[in-house]
Amino acid sequence: xEQDTLLKFENVSYTYEEEEENNxxxxxxxxxxxxxxxxxxVLGHNxxxxxTIAKLSNSIYLPTSGRVLVDGMDTSVExxxxxxxxxxxxxxxxxxxQIVASIVEEDVAFGPENLNLPQKEIRARVDEALKxxxxxxxxxxxxxxxxxxxxxxxxxxxxxxMRPAGIVLDEPTAMLDPKGRADILETVHTLNxxxxxxxxxxxxxxxxxxxxxxxFVINDAVVERTGTPDEIFSDxxxxxxxGLELPDTAKLCLLLKKRGVSLPDRxxxxxxxIEELVRQTERA
Amino acid sequence: xxxxxxxxxxFPGSSPIHKLDPRAKILILLVYIITLFLVKNxxxxxxxxxxxxxxxxxxxxxxxxxxxxxxxLIFIVIFTAVLQIVYNKNGTVLLKPFPQFxxxxxxxxxxxxxxxxxxxxxxILLSSLLTYTTSPTMLTDAIERLLSPLKLxxxxxxxxxxxxxxxxxFIPTLIxxxxxxxxxxxxxxxxxxxxxxxxxIKALISVFVPLFVSSFRRAAELAVAMECRCYxxxxxxxxxxxxxxxxxxxxxxFICAVIFAGALVVNYVPLCQSLLFERVI
Amino acid sequence: MSLLEVKNLSFGYSRATxxxxxxxxxxxxxxxxxxxxxVIGHTxxxxxTLMQMLNALLTPEQGEVLLEGKNIHESKTSxxxxxxxxxxxxxxxxxxxxxxxxxxxxxxxxxxxxxxxxEIRERVKQAARFVGLDEALLxxxxxxxxxxxxxxxxxxxxxxxRPKILILDEPTAGLDPAGxxxVLDMILHxxxxxxxxxxxxxxxxEIAAAVSDRILVLNQGALxxxxxxxxxxxxxxxxxxxxxNVPSFTKIIYALQKRGLHVQNAYTAQAAADxxxxxxxxxxxxx
Numbered sequence: 001x002e003q004d005t006l007l008k009f010e011n012v013s014y015t016y017e018e019e020e021e022n023n024x025x026x027x028x029x030x031x032x033x034x035x036x037x038x039x040x041x042v043l044g045h046n047x048x049x050x051x052t053i054a055k056l057s058n059s060i061y062l063p064t065s066g067r068v069l070v071d072g073m074d075t076s077v078e079x080x081x082x083x084x085x086x087x088x089x090x091x092x093x094x095x096x097x098q099i100v101a102s103i104v105e106e107d108v109a110f111g112p113e114n115l116n117l118p119q120k121e122i123r124a125r126v127d128e129a130l131k132x133x134x135x136x137x138x139x140x141x142x143x144x145x146x147x148x149x150x151x152x153x154x155x156x157x158x159x160x161x162m163r164p165a166g167i168v169l170d171e172p173t174a175m176l177d178p179k180g181r182a183d184i185l186e187t188v189h190t191l192n193x194x195x196x197x198x199x200x201x202x203x204x205x206x207x208x209x210x211x212x213x214x215x216f217v218i219n220d221a222v223v224e225r226t227g228t229p230d231e232i233f234s235d236x237x238x239x240x241x242x243g244l245e246l247p248d249t250a251k252l253c254l255l256l257k258k259r260g261v262s263l264p265d266r267x268x269x270x271x272x273x274i275e276e277l278v279r280q281t282e283r284a
Numbered sequence: 285x286x287x288x289x290x291x292x293x294x295f296p297g298s299s300p301i302h303k304l305d306p307r308a309k310i311l312i313l314l315v316y317i318i319t320l321f322l323v324k325n326x327x328x329x330x331x332x333x334x335x336x337x338x339x340x341x342x343x344x345x346x347x348x349x350x351x352x353x354x355x356x357l358i359f360i361v362i363f364t365a366v367l368q369i370v371y372n373k374n375g376t377v378l379l380k381p382f383p384q385f386x387x388x389x390x391x392x393x394x395x396x397x398x399x400x401x402x403x404x405x406x407x408i409l410l411s412s413l414l415t416y417t418t419s420p421t422m423l424t425d426a427i428e429r430l431l432s433p434l435k436l437x438x439x440x441x442x443x444x445x446x447x448x449x450x451x452x453x454f455i456p457t458l459i460x461x462x463x464x465x466x467x468x469x470x471x472x473x474x475x476x477x478x479x480x481x482x483x484x485i486k487a488l489i490s491v492f493v494p495l496f497v498s499s500f501r502r503a504a505e506l507a508v509a510m511e512c513r514c515y516x517x518x519x520x521x522x523x524x525x526x527x528x529x530x531x532x533x534x535x536x537x538f539i540c541a542v543i544f545a546g547a548l549v550v551n552y553v554p555l556c557q558s559l560l561f562e563r564v565i
Numbered sequence: 566m567s568l569l570e571v572k573n574l575s576f577g578y579s580r581a582t583x584x585x586x587x588x589x590x591x592x593x594x595x596x597x598x599x600x601x602x603x604v605i606g607h608t609x610x611x612x613x614t615l616m617q618m619l620n621a622l623l624t625p626e627q628g629e630v631l632l633e634g635k636n637i638h639e640s641k642t643s644x645x646x647x648x649x650x651x652x653x654x655x656x657x658x659x660x661x662x663x664x665x666x667x668x669x670x671x672x673x674x675x676x677x678x679x680x681x682x683x684e685i686r687e688r689v690k691q692a693a694r695f696v697g698l699d700e701a702l703l704x705x706x707x708x709x710x711x712x713x714x715x716x717x718x719x720x721x722x723x724x725x726x727r728p729k730i731l732i733l734d735e736p737t738a739g740l741d742p743a744g745x746x747x748v749l750d751m752i753l754h755x756x757x758x759x760x761x762x763x764x765x766x767x768x769x770x771e772i773a774a775a776v777s778d779r780i781l782v783l784n785q786g787a788l789x790x791x792x793x794x795x796x797x798x799x800x801x802x803x804x805x806x807x808x809x810n811v812p813s814f815t816k817i818i819y820a821l822q823k824r825g826l827h828v829q830n831a832y833t834a835q836a837a838a839d840x841x842x843x844x845x846x847x848x849x850x851x852x
Contacts, residue, residue, distance in 0.1 A: 045742070046740065086514060089513070097505035097509060100449065101421045102419060102420040102421060105524065106525075110510075113523055114513060114515045115514055116521060122522065126524060143453070144453075144456040147608060158513060178770075178808075178810030179808050180608075204741035204742060243742070244742055248813040248814060248834070249817070252837055255834055255835065259839075259842045261842060270816060270817050274824070277841065278826065280848075467617060471648055471654075472648070473645070473726075478641065490663050493663035
């Protein structure tokens, strides 16, 4: 396995045991490779199986068949369980159900405490993690009084205090208001750009995928397509068959083209569209 | 309203009381409660009451919050006082409102009533101060350490403490959840706050079923989230906040020891009592 | 006379504690029969408090709510009846399902109204139709349904009370794009069939823009705007300063205007496309 691969799925299938889940969600024979430092967005409608990927990636679920490798370590091997979880942290949808302690800094310390680190090291990591998510001023606040977005940032801090190489976020913004959603996205981009962390963002909000390095589209338990945002967002029909939609800007571009406006292909961010329209009017 | 419960709440601060080692606070509170129940003498009680009062002042907890904790138990306070005044027949008769009945109010009754009320309030003051000035995690940490000798008897002290931490963390969340579910069922006409007894019981089912379902879901999700953060039951964990007794803790022990001993001396040595009485009366 | 008249409502939480919140400040507005109104505001703007006053779950500290001219907070009986006349569906309503079968759960409200069994059965079936819940599923446990079906079942439970006003708090929260448009279609369909008045509480500007006749904007407990979507979205900067997210089409138009281009305001994809086309044509024809 190559040195710079952080997470690798090899023909992974996963079936829920029937008593555990009524609607036997699963992933079927999926394979992909994520390189260190990449920003990946996994898109799929509810029930497509995209959330299962999160739990498979750090040994919470073990594949029914196939292999998951975290930095070369097979997650199915028992001794690899903790090392895998140290390498890849997972943040879930409901921030309330991830916070263990009543005080912000005590919660962020939970992971490092489990790693049995010395006190000074824990202190340093907690402060560093809280600063990275912009919650340092809140370190002594009670967790239950925070807003949803703030709680979710504390949950992210709790993961990065373990200094993983990668972080998988399973619909982290689904329960948040627009402000909270924007804050989380900014935080996640900072982690990727400034701390060089590998990020896998699982979501059904198209706008969150605009700045990804690569997008995986999941439908009916399989990876239907992978590609850069412009590859994925230039095929509206395909997205629709996967129960997804175009990002707003791409939608607008499509309508403009129908009205006879000539636009270059692959415009999907507001900034790009605005620049193009300004250019066209200036030319005229 | 259910949201207004303040018992068990923590108000972060930096007063000397906040800074004390939680173990010291728990131990002092324990000795204080024992002393409080040993003393039968009014002056001793007054001393202990003043002690708790001064502690509250030092902690800089707002009077409103303190009053709230007393108000929560005000019924018990009043009930105790009334019981004493009605049934205690010691001392001289102060008032006999209905000559045809045996009922009368005696000096002994009034004295005991005041004594018991003071004792309960003193108890509430210092106990609520413990939770007001100590974060729940620190509190459970302290309890875990104080109970650690139990490990010798193969009791999983750490798991117990973790359970307490999580319970304390989720109390506010569950209170809010109950509030929402109750409102939602009331919006469909559930008779939660009015109606016949049978109707209310039925309505309560509409609250408890969703609450249980969601609690189990929360528990499952929390367990996964904890595993993701490398938690394994029984493994060695280090701590962000290491507890070490500092000078101020020894100082606190010393001051409290003097005050509690003083209270006990006044209580048990007859000479002291007579001296005090002569001075005051 | 309007169907619903809200006059000078004020309310606060946790009075006399360090966590005191003034949730509503002197809020007044009217809603007419058959309107579809969206109430938007950031988290903590007082939306939820306001909604719980409209069906008398909460009693205002000041002000009154008149439903068909009568104060719903007048007596205990009027407050209890208001719950059925103003149906309130909470956020994530699927978390309040509790009966053994979907049919029983939908019937909970009508039963509390004291309706005869035949009528209840009729209403359950009709409500299930409104939300597009397969009749075969009515005998299943609500806990066996998928997430989207649970949401439909819970909404049906409120619709079955046949309220004059149906209030939905964040009906699309947590749903994916397909789920979102399905729920919105369902609400529009319900409104068409029954002619009922509908209030949608949301922080999604896209939803408010897409479906409502009128939008109320709450900010820190006060009602700041009460107008048509077109009018509301022309206050771009005010909305942003309130922490609200403007529809992305409005954002693009606004950015173009900032760049000195003459383009009309718009808040839906179609309108934005039309406005941009008009702008480009105007530029071409001008010298």
